[in-house]
Every structure is written in C-alpha cells, then in structure tokens.
Amino acid sequence: xxxxxxxxxxxxxxxVGLVTALGLAQKDIKVLVLEKNSIEVPPQWRGSxxxxxxxxxxxxxxxxxxxxxxxxKVDVLxxxxxxxxxxxxxxxxxxxxxxxxxxxxxxxxYKVLKLLRDTAEANENIEIQYQTQVESVTQNSSQxxxxxxxxxxxxxxxxxxxxxxxxxxxxxRKSLGIKLDGFTYPFPxxxxxxxxxxxxxxxDLAPVTYWSGPTGRLSMIKTPDIWRIAMxxxxxxxxxxxxxxxxxTNPSDDFNNAISLLLNWIPGTTLDDLELKQYEVxxxxxxIAQEFSVGRVALAGDAAHLxxxxxxxxxxxxxxxxxxxxxxxxxAIKDESIEPINEYAHDRKEFCKxxxxxxxxxxxxxxxxxxEANRRLRLSELFSDSKxxxxxxxxxxxxxxxxxxxK
Numbered sequence: 442x443x444x445x446x447x448x449x450x451x452x453x454x455x456x457v458g459l460v461t462a463l464g465l466a467q468k469d470i471k472v473l474v475l476e477k478n479s480i481e482v483p484p485q486w487r488g489s490x491x492x493x494x495x496x497x498x499x500x501x502x503x504x505x506x507x508x509x510x511x512x513x514k515v516d517v518l519x520x521x522x523x524x525x526x527x528x529x530x531x532x533x534x535x536x537x538x539x540x541x542x543x544x545x546x547x548x549x550x551y552k553v554l555k556l557l558r559d560t561a562e563a564n565e566n567i568e569i570q571y572q573t574q575v576e577s578v579t580q581n582s583s584q585x586x587x588x589x590x591x592x593x594x595x596x597x598x599x600x601x602x603x604x605x606x607x608x609x610x611x612x613x614r615k616s617l618g619i620k621l622d623g624f625t626y627p628f629p630x631x632x633x634x635x636x637x638x639x640x641x642x643x644x645d646l647a648p649v650t651y652w653s654g655p656t657g658r659l660s661m662i663k664t665p666d667i668w669r670i671a672m673x674x675x676x677x678x679x680x681x682x683x684x685x686x687x688x689x690t691n692p693s694d695d696f697n698n699a700i701s702l703l704l705n706w707i708p709g710t711t712l713d714d715l716e717l718k719q720y721e722v723x724x725x726x727x728x729i730a731q732e733f734s735v736g737r738v739a740l741a742g743d744a745a746h747l748x749x750x751x752x753x754x755x756x757x758x759x760x761x762x763x764x765x766x767x768x769x770x771x772x773a774i775k776d777e778s779i780e781p782i783n784e785y786a787h788d789r790k791e792f793c794k795x796x797x798x799x800x801x802x803x804x805x806x807x808x809x810x811x812x813e814a815n816r817r818l819r820l821s822e823l824f825s826d827s828k829x830x831x832x833x834x835x836x837x838x839x840x841x842x843x844x845x846x847x848k
Contacts, residue, residue, distance in 0.1 A: 447473035447568070449770060450587065450600040452613050454478075454569050456550065457742030457759040458606035459557040463502050464767030466566035470774065473600070474561070475573040475589060477607070482558070488550035489664045490649075490753025492842050493540045498764045500541070504556055512548035513663050518840055519647035520823050522816050523654035523702035528645060529823040535834045539846045547648055547664045550756060575612040578603065578738065585737050602770060602782075603738045606763070609726075611744035617735050623728030626749065631696050632671045634719040639668055642707040653816045654702055656695040660751075671750070672696050673725075725749040727802060729793050733786035737779060740786075741766050746793045748801045757842060758797050762789055800839060 449465055451458045454476035462472040491499070491508065499505045517530040536543035561567045576588040576595065585603040589596060605613035614621075639661065640646050648663040660671045672695070697712075704710050726747035733745050742759030769785035772778075810816065826832040838847040 447471045447600055448774060449473075449602045449604060450475065450585070450598060451604040451606055452575055452587075452611075453606035453608060453742075453744070454558065454561075454571070455606065455608065455742070456553055456557060456756060457763050458604065459554075459561050460498065460502065460760050460763035461604050461606060461741065461766055462561055462567050463557065463564065464764060465770060466561075466564045467502075468767075468771050469566060470771070472567050473598075474567060474569040475575065475587075476569060476571045477574045477612075478571065480558075480571045482551050482554050484549070484551050484666075488750075488753075488756050489547045489662060489669070490757065491546040491548055491553075492753070492757045492840075493536065493542045493544070494842055495757045495760045496542045496546060497540070498760055499553075501764075502557075502560065504560065505542070507556060508546065508548050508553065511552065511665055512546040513648045513665055515545035515547060515648045517647050518545075518837065519650040520820065521650055521652050522820055523652050523659065523699065523705075524813070525817060525820060527820050527824065529820060529827050530647065531827050531833055531836050531840075533837055533841070535830070535837050536841060536843070539838070540841075540843060545649065545753075545841065547662055549664050549666060552665075553756075575607070575616065578613050578616040580736050580738065582736075601737065602773065604766065604770075605738060605740045605744045606742050606759075607744055609743040609747055611740070613738065614730060614740060614744050617738060619735065619740070620731050621728040621747065622731060623726060623747070626673070626725045626727075628673050629722045629724050630671055630673045630750065631693065632669060632719075632721045632723070633696075633717045634667045634669055635715045635717050636667055637710075637715045639663075639707075642710070652699075652703070653810070653819065654699055655811050655813065656699045656702075657811055658751075659699045659703065670700070672699055725751075727798050729790060729798070733790050734779075734782045737782070739766055739769070739782050741789075745789065746797065748793075748797055751801055752840060754797060754801055754842060758793070761842070765789060796842075796844065 448471045451462050451472055451474045454474050458474055462474050465472050496505055499508055516533050520529040533544045561569060573589050573591040576590055579586050584599050584601055587598045605611050607613055650661045652659040657673060662669045728747040730740055730745045733740050741762040748755055766785055769781040772781035826836060834847055838844050
C-alpha cells in the first residue's frame with residue numbers, strides 16, 4: 442500500500458468510486474479503493490452520456506479536455522417518429538450563459554473508466570486493490586471494520602470512513618441491511634450496436650435522437666465507436682435475474698418491426714446492411730435506498746439509487762453523488778463529525794425523490810405511447826415548445842440536470 446492508514450476506504454473502482462477517490466486525493470486525503478473485479482475494463486457501449494454538470498466535475502479532476510477530444514458532441518436534443526415526417530430540435534445553445542459546457546457528450550463509460558483508473562493509479566494518495574470481495578461491514582463510534590476476501594484470504598480492514606460505490610448489488614448496503622424501495626419495469630430494454638453510418642443517409646439526424654413509433658420508443662445514440670439502438674419491449678425466455686442484464690441471439694418481433702420502419706427512411710438498405718451486433722437486454726428500475734448513510738458509511742451511485750436509462754442520468758447522478766460526498770467527507774474529517782455525512786445523505790436522497798426519479802419516469806412514459814394520434818399530438822406539442830425560448834430552456838435544462846440554474 443502507498444498508505445498503511447487510509448483515511449477513507451472506497452468500495453468499488455467504477456466511475457463513482459474513482460471520482461470520490463480522486464476528489465479526496467486532491468485534498469491530500471489517503472484513500473484505499475477495493476474492487477471485486479479484475480483490472481481489465483471490457484469495451485461495452487452501454488452508458489455513454491455525459492451531461493454539463495458531470496463534465497464540470499471531470500474538469501475539476503483534469504479530465505474534461507481528454508473526454509471532449511474523444512467524444513461525440515451533442516448540440517441538439519432531437520425527437521422524431523418512425524412514421525411521421527416531422528423533426529423537433531431543442532438546442533443546447535440556450536445554456537450558453539448558464540454553464541461552462543453548454544452541450545452533451547457521448548463517450549463510452551468504459552473509456553471514462555480507463556481514464557479515471559489511469560489517473561488514480563498515478564496518484565500517490567490512492568491505492569486500488571482488485572479482486573477483493575467485501576464479506577461484512579460493522580462499525581462503532583470511531584471506525585468501520587470491513588471483512589474482505591482477497592486471493593482466497595480473509596482479512597479485516599479498519600477505516601474512519603467508508604464509501605459504498607459498489608453498484609446495484611452493493612455488498613456494503615446488504616451487509617448494513619439497507620433496503621432499496623421502488624419497483625422494476627415489467628419489460629426489459631434491448632440494445633444493439635451497429636457501425637452503419639445513419640448520419641450519411643437520414644437528413645439532419647442528430648447524435649441523440651428519440652423516435653416514437655407504433656411499437657414504442659426507439660432511441661438512437663451515436664458514440665465514438667458505434668451507433669447504439671435501444672428499445673423497451675416484451676421478451677420471453679431471457680434470464681436476466683442475476684445481474685439485471687443478459688445477451689440474446691435475436692431481438693423481439695417488435696424490435697425488428699421498429700428497425701424495419703427505421704429503414705424506410707433509407708431506401709435500398711436492408712437489415713443485413715446494418716451489421717447489428719452485441720445484442721444485450723437489461724432491466725430498468727426506479728429504486729431508492731431507505732438510507733444513504735449509516736454512521737460512518739455513505740452510499741453513492743447505484744448502491745444508493747437505481748433509475749431508468751432514459752435520458753442518460755444514471756452514471757451522471759452517481760458522479761454527482763461522488764462530488765457532493767467528497768465535500769461532505771472533507772468537512773467530516775476536518776470537524777471529526779458525522780453531521781456532514783448525514784447532510785449529504787439527506788440532500789442526495791431528496792435530489793433523487795424531487796428530480797431524478799420524476800424526470801426519468803416522465804422520460805420513460807411519454808415516449809412509449811404507441812397510439813398514432815397521441816404520437817402526432819406529442820410531436821406537435823414538442824415542436825411548439827421548441828419555438829418558445831423560455832420553454833426550450835426549461836426542457837434542455839431539465840434534460841441536462843441543471844434545473845436549479847433556471848428560474
């Protein structure tokens with residue numbers, strides 16, 4: 442270890458855990474990060490959205506320039522329909538006077554993770570230990586004790602403060618007996634990847650486009666590597682109960698029908714031309730932990746809350762948790778008090794209840810209505826809203842997670 446006496450132990454070397462560790466390290470706080478998986482970062486296209494306030498956090502860590510250089514820049518939020526010839530654009534330039542980065546980025550999460558890990562590995566205040574599984578967590582008034590297994594050996598670690606950033610199936614949260622309240626959506630989301638250059642064939646197609654249609658929502662997102670197409674549909678015979686995700690050989694009929702409608706916009710193109718690959722399915726949730734902190738232990742990211750992927754707010758809300766938690770921990774260490782941690786827990790839970798869940802729930806419900814009359818009405822209303830500066834600002838600010846900056 443670089444430090445035999447870490448002031449904070451972080452469980453989870455994903456983006457949330459590493460943003461926490463790097464933020465603390467900037468304040469010269471010693472951090473030990475424990476990760477149950479290996480050091481390898483497999484290339485996965487799920488999770489690529491970076492909203493303006495999250496990019497500002499990466500900027501504070503010295504990573505914004507690299508991310509911007511490698512990312513797809515999104516200047517408009519676009520809505521279309523598979524059967525209706527109308528395009529609606531909400532422009533990010535309405536944020537020019539409000540934020541440093543008035544745009545959205547698409548940059549694969551695995552690339553973000555590599556940047557964060559490389560930066561953390563080079564930081565003398567951080568040590569990362571991989572293939573380390575948390576078995577139990579206990580605490581008293583002055584320290585937290587973590588039982589972990591590493592290389593077949595079980596040992597105890599002590600720390601004044603513990604951060605649980607170990608994901609939806611958090612071992613820390615389970616050890617503390619904290620429940621996740623909420624629900625799971627009945628239908629999984631199917632995601633496929635394709636190298637096909639849709640932007641060369643569909644006029645004025647934006648990198649992020651939400652299509653409505655007779656079979657429901659179809660989302661198209663362009664990342665530096667590939668286009669991702671996602672759709673929520675019933676799917677039989679797929680077991681995704683263990684880790685909320687799985688792989689399939691062929692998507693559902695609804696998915697194929699939606700792709701066929703999409704191809705109507707590109708005459709002469711067939712399904713084979715798309716070279717669809719990496720078929721994945723995953724479940725979406727709306728869940729919030731009953732407690733975001735217990736004593737000297739704080740939860741962040743998916744360990745504390747789960748939300749639908751519509752709008753790309755999962756990773757972003759987790760990174761924003763981390764930034765808030767860093768400030769709380771700095772105060773807690775300085776004042777030798779758990780009150781800053783309690784305040785963090787209260788504030789972030791309120792954020793989830795007041796903004797995150799209502800916004801992502803609305804995103805999910807409004808785009809899934811297949812009725813043509815309703816789809817036409819919705820596109821007409823969106824078009825009208827896009828021509829009203831005040832309303833356009835509200836829409837873009839909400840989608841960018843900065844409603845507090847708009848009066």
